Amino acid sequence: xxxxxxxxxxxxxxxxxxxxxxxxxxxxxxxxxxxxxxxxxxxxxxxxxxxxxxxxxxxxxxxxxxxxxxxxxxxxxxxxxxxxxxxxxxxxxxxxxxxxxxxxxxxxxxxxxxxxxxxxxxx
Numbered sequence: 001x002x003x004x005x006x007x008x009x010x011x012x013x014x015x016x017x018x019x020x021x022x023x024x025x026x027x028x029x030x031x032x033x034x035x036x037x038x039x040x041x042x043x044x045x046x047x048x049x050x051x052x053x054x055x056x057x058x059x060x061x062x063x064x065x066x067x068x069x070x071x072x073x074x075x076x077x078x079x080x081x082x083x084x085x086x087x088x089x090x091x092x093x094x095x096x097x098x099x100x101x102x103x104x105x106x107x108x109x110x111x112x113x114x115x116x117x118x119x120x121x122x123x
Contacts, residue, residue, distance in 0.1 A: 069097055069099075073097075074094065074097065077094065077097060078094060081094070
């Protein structure tokens with residue numbers, strides 16, 4: 001085995017240093033995106049508050065009221081979404097609640113996944 005000289009170590013250090021600096025720069029860029037997103041959220045929430053005034057908004061979507069789902073069920077679903085997402089219930093709005101159907105239409109998996117469950121004897 002040959003001895004590694006100063007030239008080879010210089011190449012290694014320059015390559016590793018360049019990679020390290022590029023990763024730090026990428027980290028800063030990604031942090032900047034989250035910073036900009038937070039600023040845009042603050043501006044949007046500030047303009048919503050000024051536009052709506054003190055009027056109370058209903059967090060129940062009209063489609064939820066039309067389907068005959070009880071307000072208690074809407075409150076439970078809202079609380080579950082808030083707990084799962086880590087947000088407060090005033091930070092989001094339920095757009096639609098649709099009861100799932102029976103069979104393939106009620107699954108959130110592809111047809112082959114449904115066939116696999118039937119083949120295994122599970123529902």
